[in-house]
Amino acid sequence: MNLALRTAVSMVSGLVFFGLVLFLPAGTVHYWQAWVFVAVFSVSTFVPSIYLAIRHPDALARRMKAGPRAETRPAQRIIITVTFLAGIAVMVISALDWRFGWSSVPLWLVITGDVLVAVGLVAAQLVVVQNNYAGASITVEEGQPLVSTGMYGIVRHPMYAGSLVMMLGTPPALGSLWGLLAVLAAVPVLAARLLDEEKALTDDLAGYAEYTKKVRFRLIPGVW
Template structure:
């Protein structure tokens, strides 16, 4: 499992670096190096925690995002968000090349903090929910989780994704990336609605939980 983790992390880092630096046309982009470094450290830290405390969850998260019994609409979502993610990185690289954006330093620092917050939310979610699979499905023995971040929103991982999109765009100094991140967030929101339909049908107690916790992604908003 550790070998698979290292392999998948390496592939992801290479893909992200290639998308950013190829579109930027240069390796002389300090913000991109800082982003990649922070991403690598935080993602490996969360994975190391799972390896020690919940290896079954780590194995599930490392499994293929396209699975045999996966809902067709969720398979389409995974493909679209994967392509959209790469396109989003390319957009920010082009922004850096042609200097379309002027993002102040304080906003870039805030973006780095937002990126860290995104991984903190992911860790808090995995700590509470050992069934947080990367695909939409109800697993054997799965129960409703209403502790930790699940007390505030029904989909804390998606809230973390929203922080990730915003934090990354700001850290890389791209207003266009921030706009692209909003589009990716909309895709995630659509998936949240579809996922809830599955959970309401297949997970006992979810209907009552949804009545108690009103908000899907953002407390007090939606």
């Protein structure tokens, strides 16, 4: 299957996925927060994907090689599975919250959530532009260079930082506050993936150990 067809299939599959995890728990399609979220998510991933397909097709192919079977480290197969389930939990809980009115989210906070989703997703995609070897699975390829400038000069894992921003924005974007509890539960899983990845990079990527001494913070500047 060529890259363009794989990209199209991935996007259609994503829309079906959102339909299942958002509108089914909500019990209706008259859920405007979910429609706006899906639109923001789709545009924030579709436009950068088109750019990558044109300018950096190899990088896009790496991004699309995802899931437990794409991982070479046993621990990562478990972590990525739990991460996927946590992402589903965030959206399902948020949709149920909206349906049953467990929390009240004002319009300004819904908009703020959508902005965070867009910023997080676009930032994660920009990482791929800066580092073409940044894939969805943890591998170190032959000849892979160490990138230490740009966003990599701020935190060691800017792609995860963008993903965290997106995750934090998702519940309020969907009209939920209770969904943030699921996000908090997912943070240790993200940290576990990050720490295991650092072990692989220290072992296999030349210069990474020295880089960790130069850039101290892994995920959040000034915090960790």
